[in-house]
Amino acid sequence: MSLKLTILGCHSATPRTFAHPSSQLLDINNQFVLIDCGEGTQTQLRKYKIKFSKIKHIFISHLHGDHYYGLIGLLSTFGLLNRKTELHIFAPAGLKEIINLQLKLSKSWLNYPLYFHELTSKKSELIYEDEKIEVHSIPLRHRIYTNGFLFQEKTRERKLNIQAIANYKEIEICDYQNLKNGKDFVLKNGNILTNKELTLKPPNPLKYAYCSDTAYTEEILPIIAKADILYHESTFLEQHTELAEKTKHSTAGQAATIAQMAGVNKLLLGHYSSRYKDENLFLEEAKPIFDHTELSFEGKEIEIFSKT
Ligand SMILES: [Zn+2]
Numbered sequence: 001m002s003l004k005l006t007i008l009g010c011h012s013a014t015p016r017t018f019a020h021p022s023s024q025l026l027d028i029n030n031q032f033v034l035i036d037c038g039e040g041t042q043t044q045l046r047k048y049k050i051k052f053s054k055i056k057h058i059f060i061s062h063l064h065g066d067h068y069y070g071l072i073g074l075l076s077t078f079g080l081l082n083r084k085t086e087l088h089i090f091a092p093a094g095l096k097e098i099i100n101l102q103l104k105l106s107k108s109w110l111n112y113p114l115y116f117h118e119l120t121s122k123k124s125e126l127i128y129e130d131e132k133i134e135v136h137s138i139p140l141r142h143r144i145y146t147n148g149f150l151f152q153e154k155t156r157e158r159k160l161n162i163q164a165i166a167n168y169k170e171i172e173i174c175d176y177q178n179l180k181n182g183k184d185f186v187l188k189n190g191n192i193l194t195n196k197e198l199t200l201k202p203p204n205p206l207k208y209a210y211c212s213d214t215a216y217t218e219e220i221l222p223i224i225a226k227a228d229i230l231y232h233e234s235t236f237l238e239q240h241t242e243l244a245e246k247t248k249h250s251t252a253g254q255a256a257t258i259a260q261m262a263g264v265n266k267l268l269l270g271h272y273s274s275r276y277k278d279e280n281l282f283l284e285e286a287k288p289i290f291d292h293t294e295l296s297f298e299g300k301e302i303e304i305f306s307k308t
């Protein structure tokens with residue numbers, strides 16, 4: 001299994017010629033998930049040659065315009081393209097009302113099934129799962145109700161410890177699945193071999209954590225711990241720490257501190273304020289705190305693969 005992330009937009013507030021508001025495409029084994037949908041997302045999807053019809057799920061973090069103003073346009077385009085497949089949108093309560101009002105007043109309708117899954121919980125919860133992945137909400141600290149999202153490969157079954165199993169002739173191939181499922185093995189003499197003796201821990205599941213927009217909060221640490229990639233907003237630099245706290249955003253240094261404390265593999269910075277002309281300043285601030293930091297930029301692609 002692999003997760004491939006494409007950054008479509010990673011700037012805050014208004015769209016500009018070379019700066020697009022938040023949106024990302026996550027390709028999970030050729031199933032496309034759209035994360036946030038700032039204005040112009042559909043033209044970014046075109047630019048990076050992403051097939052619209054493969055998008056089945058959209059996750060919206062919050063109802064500030066730079067995270068969803070592109071949605072009604074994209075939904076309408078899906079309709080014009082004669083989409084028939086279901087679309088599921090996970091978003092804070094209220095988005096359904098907004099979209100339905102836009103459709104109603106323009107006397108428009110969509111010819112494909114559209115399902116809203118409205119989020120209201122202030123605690124992390126499992127909001128989606130299928131046979132391959134699960135998605136958990138990450139409650140964030142922002143001016144309005146906001147969630148990040150943790151996309152996680154399902155925990156795989158335990159691996160057989162063939163060397164240990166070879167010591168017991170009674171264990172046959174037909175017993176292997178029970179062992180992989182975590183069951184102990186009972187010998188004919190009644191003795192029990194614990195599952196731990198006969199199997200090995202499965203590899204850690206792939207994890208991608210998306211956290212935008214948020215003020216510095218350590219409450220997210222248990223949820224994002226050990227993620228392969230963490231996207232954490234860094235709207236400001238340290239010189240504007242007070243402004244970051246006032247507007248409930250983070251600095252690059254704060255994002256790096258969170259990455260370091262959570263023990264993630266890689267940090268992606270983004271949601272940059274337009275007040276800074278040189279985005280390398282974000283990197284310079286973050287790297288001394290957390291070395292495995294990279295800047296997001298529009299068109300950037302990152303792919304991670306299941307561990308074996
Ligand atoms: Zn924003």
Ligand SMILES: [Zn+2]
Pocket residue numbers: 062064142213
């Ligand atoms: Zn916001």
